[in-house]
Amino acid sequence: MLEHFPFYLALIVLIVLLIMLANKIKVAYPVLLVLAGLGVCLIPGTPPLKIDPELIFIIFLPPLLYEAAWANSWKELWHWRRIIGSFAFIVVFLTAVSVALVANSFIPGFSLALGFVLGGIVSPPDAVSAAAILKFVKVPKRMASILEGESLLNDASSLIIFRFAMIAVGTGQFIWYEAALSFVWMVIGGVGIGLLIGLIFLKAHKWLPTDVNMDIIFSLVTPYAMYIAAEEVHASGVLAVVSGGLFLSYHRHVFLSSSSRLKGENVWQSFVFLLNGLVFMLIGLDLPEITAGLKDEGIGFYEATAYGLLITAVLILGRMIAAFGALIVTKIASYFITVADRNPGTKAPLVMGWTGMRGVVSLAAALSIPVALENGTPFPHRDLVLYITFIVILVTLVLQGLTLPALIRKVQLPDYNDHLPEEETENLIREELARESLGYLKQHHAAELEHSFVLQKLANQWRNQLESDETVHVPANIKSIYKNLLDNQRQLLLRKNRLEQRIDEEIVRKFLHQIDLEEEKLKHA
Template identity: 80%
Template sequence: MLDHFPFYLALIVLIVLLIMLGNKIKVAYPVLLVLAGLLVSFIPGIPILKIDPELIFIIFLPPLLYEAAWANSWKELWHWRRIIGSFAFIVVFLTAISVALVANAFIPGFSLALGFVLGGIVSPPDAVSASAILKFVKVPKRMSSILEGESLLNDASSLIIFRFAMIAVATGQFVWYKAAFTFGWMVLGGVAVGLLVGFIFLKAHKKLPTDVNTDTVLTLVTPYAMYMAAEAVHSSGVLAVVSGGLFLSYHRHTFLNGASRLRGENVWQSLVFLLNGLVFLLIGLDLPEIVSGLREEGVSITAATGYALLISFVLIIGRMLAAFGAVIVTRIASYFITVADRNPGFRGPLIMGWTGMRGVVSLAAALSIPVAFPQRNLVLFITFIVILVTLVLQGLTLPLLIKKVQPPAFNDHLPEEEAERQIREELAQHTLAYLDEHHREELTRNVSLQKLAAHWELQLAGKDGVIAAGNMRVIYLRVLERQRQLLLEKNKREQRLDEEVVRKFLHLIDLEEEKLRLK
């Protein structure tokens, strides 16, 4: 391990450089990292990175899933629950069936159960890849919310399929009623454990004498505690992390102060940045070892590549059919429920169908397969090619497709500039009313408080003011807390208000509090 330490440091530097390059040339960094890992793997003398398959899930998945849940909006998730649920569960299940049937029919030695193992691995699209690509193009908030929500839940559904298929291959049997009971426990038990552990950590943050450092450490421990607790009772660790993460994210302003939220956010961004980079680089670095394993088993690389391209084709076509199938279902549903759009058009489904890049979860699931498992190297090789094809083909062409077809303006959310202007005006009005109600006498004789009021009057006029400090610090902190509560209530009340804009203002309030406390 220590002998290769300089190599590991070099990989981290390479990740940073490639992500900077991706931002410069406006290419999603997962594409560059996969290709770079592939090129690096062919350099003579490069150490082979090996991770215990049993540790793959627990190292990478809990923090990545927890951060995704923390960043997700419960309001958006609930609003688009129907389409998110259909893509995250129904489409994933149908995709796994399609892959299983095709693999069983065309790949020699692939049983139906082994086909479901492969289907469970490659069925979930990758959130990181889609987010990295969409960063360079503008899409309606509806589409980004659906993609984020889908990616949060489809990992759980695909990994449940993967686990059942692994058991079926190992035991050679599948008893449907036992599987149904186990599935129910995995789902309900996973959600219950996640919420319970989340509640315990919420109380720990509130009751214990924590500071910024201990709060941050507790947030790092939380996803691992959720995952391991759920796995210990044979329920879904993935669902535990997702449900617990959503619960704590929703209550983040009740148990973390502004300083803990700000510094914890910085730590988490760096951690997830590094983990995502390592995973995508590992995808490329693993190929030579997988290829050598195939040769030892007597499997032709040409044939294996053909199988992988066939599975990639099934995944791409399957998602496109699912996206346009959702349009048909929506048209039918519009006659019975008012929330469905009767004329969704073709541009939205076309873009949604093309956002099927695979990545982190697929690789983690494939690498977690035990070494002695049947056809392990072929499953790994097919997974690698699927990730490579979807990332390069769809990842590089998605921005061009979006620019070409021009996504429709759904008008589900206020434009960002209008939302920000509305929030600034309402905060200024609310603050001036609060000062007039609670500090009217001081406003007439205290110069510092007059400056504070003048600051918000300038905000109401669309200009910047000077923040008053000194002996007005306590009053100003109260004002900021009232503003925070106003924003949280406004976010719950107004569906058309984008929660990302609200979070931006909440972040600014946290920064303002931190500046006051440091003075």
């Protein structure tokens, strides 16, 4: 391990440089990292980069899922719950079934159970890849919200399928009623444990005398605690992390100080940045081990590649059918419910269908397959499953990842008017904050407002809806008033976000971030 330490450091530097290059040439960084991993592994003398398959889920998945849940909007998730639920559960299940049937029919030696193992691995699209691509092109808010929400839940549904399929491969039987009961427990138990541990950590933050460093450490431990606790009782660790992360994200302004929110955000961005970079580089670096295993199985390179391309075609075609199938269902549903769009058009389904890049979760699931079953016999076709997964990730990332921005620009997605325009939203929020702040000062601190230069300056600033970065000395009593006023502004924004659907939560969070910064400035004024 120690003799390879310089290589690992160089790898991290290479990841950063490649992501910088990807941003410069406007290409999704997962594409470059996978290709770079392929290039590095071909260099003679490159040390093998391996992770214990049993630890792959624990190392990567909990923090990546937790950060995604933390960044997601519960309001948007609930608003688009029908289509998100359809893609995250129904489409994933149908995709796994399609892959299982095709693999069982066309790949020699692949049982139906083994086909479902492969289907559970490759069925969930990767959120990181989609997000990396979409940042270079403008898409409607509804599409971004649906993709983000789908990515939170489809990992759970695919891994549940993967787990049941692994049991069937290991035992050679599948008892449907036991599986149904286990499925119910995995869902309910996973969500319940995530919420319970989230509540425990919320109370710990709130009641114990923590500082910023302790709050950040707690936040790093939280997803691992949720995942491990759920998995220990055979519930879904993924659902535990997602539900707990959404719960804590929704209450972040209740139990965390402004300092903890600001500094914790920076720590988490760096941490997740590193994890994502490593896992995509790992995809490319793992190729020599996978191809070596193919030789042991007696499967030719071209034959295995053909199987991988076949499964990739099934996935791409299946998602396109699902996207346009959702369009048909939506048109039918519009005659019975008012929330569905009667004329959704074909552009959005086309783009949704093409956002099927695979990545982190598929790799983690494939690498977690044990080398041998519990009875000691080798796991059937493990290396072929790994290689097919590698081909699926590589082809979808390169093919769909490189062409998706051009497709989005070509189809010119309409503005669905789900949210107010960004400039209009910001002006509306500024006016309401100014009005609320002036009313608060006049109602609660009229005397201080009359005699305090600082408060008068702030009042004039709000009256004119101006922003000032001037630094002035603020007396302690005025600091207290100003802090209460900032808390009042924060509550106004949270209330407005909760009650008004057309207000984009991303813009609200930007203003909340500014209030946190203002509170930090106040501490040093």
